[in-house]
Amino acid sequence: MTASKKEAASQQPAPAQPQNDLEAMLAAARPGGAALTPASAVAPATPEAGAQGPQRCGVIAIVGKPNVGKSTLMNALVGQKISITSRKAQTTRHRITGIRTRGATQFVFVDTPGFQTRHSTALNKSLNKTVMGAIGDVDLILFVVEAGNFTLADAKVLSLFKPGIPTLLVANKLDTVHRRAELAPWLKGMQERHPFAEFVPMSAKNKGDIERLFGIVEKYLPEQPWWYAPDELTDRSEKFLASETVREKLFRFTGDELPYTSTVVIDKFDEEPSKHHKRFMRIAATIVVERDGHKAMVIGEGGERLKRISTEARQELERLLDAKVFLEIWVKVRSGWADDEARVRSFGYE
Numbered sequence: 001m002t003a004s005k006k007e008a009a010s011q012q013p014a015p016a017q018p019q020n021d022l023e024a025m026l027a028a029a030r031p032g033g034a035a036l037t038p039a040s041a042v043a044p045a046t047p048e049a050g051a052q053g054p055q056r057c058g059v060i061a062i063v064g065k066p067n068v069g070k071s072t073l074m075n076a077l078v079g080q081k082i083s084i085t086s087r088k089a090q091t092t093r094h095r096i097t098g099i100r101t102r103g104a105t106q107f108v109f110v111d112t113p114g115f116q117t118r119h120s121t122a123l124n125k126s127l128n129k130t131v132m133g134a135i136g137d138v139d140l141i142l143f144v145v146e147a148g149n150f151t152l153a154d155a156k157v158l159s160l161f162k163p164g165i166p167t168l169l170v171a172n173k174l175d176t177v178h179r180r181a182e183l184a185p186w187l188k189g190m191q192e193r194h195p196f197a198e199f200v201p202m203s204a205k206n207k208g209d210i211e212r213l214f215g216i217v218e219k220y221l222p223e224q225p226w227w228y229a230p231d232e233l234t235d236r237s238e239k240f241l242a243s244e245t246v247r248e249k250l251f252r253f254t255g256d257e258l259p260y261t262s263t264v265v266i267d268k269f270d271e272e273p274s275k276h277h278k279r280f281m282r283i284a285a286t287i288v289v290e291r292d293g294h295k296a297m298v299i300g301e302g303g304e305r306l307k308r309i310s311t312e313a314r315q316e317l318e319r320l321l322d323a324k325v326f327l328e329i330w331v332k333v334r335s336g337w338a339d340d341e342a343r344v345r346s347f348g349y350e
């Protein structure tokens, strides 16, 4: 990948011509360095897989501090929910590959956990190691921040980037910026911080922006044969997706009360023969929490909350696995697991 990566890195993307208010504002902020490319200024890439022309394939890391919208972006790019999302920071804990094949190009996205700067537990050290591993050998980095915002936590992530890998500044959540004029000086400041290849103000929730981001990303990927079949969406196992689904429901239904150190372990993931269903899966999961109080919180009054978590997780898994699912969930207390390196590893973290 190295030779072709250099080629991709040396491509100089042409700056977009201003076509609307946002673009004009961006052009005004342009200090002569990076192309300021609002997602809305680029022609969409060819949507279907299998088109003529040389194949392109490359790895794109999606990196940023917690809660900036990395998983939302990844799911929108892949076109299906691969990475779990929630309002709670630190939802993503593993490196996740999402694959999308469009036209002659295969995009291999790597979503990473939000880089942790606050607590130095074994869990957080493992999360940061995952981020570092993900950005080491990729063709392009999408550095995701909230448009108009740049904090110390963002700066710490940025300081990890090595020179040589082209990096796009994805200024996400543009829909929440009401005073767009204020973005110009902010972008100018960002240009001074790092030699970004392009600036892409956008919203991960806007389909048009996603469509155009494909067009921007495509030109950084080297010409080489695809690595995956065109219909593959992820390299993660169904078992892994099962644990992520339960974890997502757990966080959704417990809100901010439950510490982020709670986790999910899959104890059983078996396909069984069935006369009534084309596919029948028997899954057993354990939610691991740190304290008795957290266990009570997960179970809820009369078991109501755990029942809701189970029902929603089962329904989503039935869609995801295209199977009838029997899901059993247990809750166990293992105090101090996030501080215990061996436990962190035994629960499937790197």
Ligand SMILES: Nc1nc2c(ncn2[C@@H]2O[C@H](COP(=O)(O)OP(=O)(O)OP(=O)(O)O)[C@@H](O)[C@H]2O)c(=O)[nH]1
Pocket: 064, 065, 066, 067, 068, 069, 070, 071, 072, 073, 084, 085, 086, 087, 088, 089, 090, 091, 092, 093, 112, 113, 114, 115, 172, 173, 174, 175, 176, 202, 203, 204, 205, 206
């Ligand atoms: N308004 C708005 N909200 C967004 C956008 N993108 C993501 N969000 C919201 O931001 C929150 C965090 O999104 P995630 O995708 O989980 O963020 P993340 O960066 O993966 O978070 P971690 O897993 O903690 O690293 C969720 O509530 C999303 O719905 C956007 O473009 N606009």
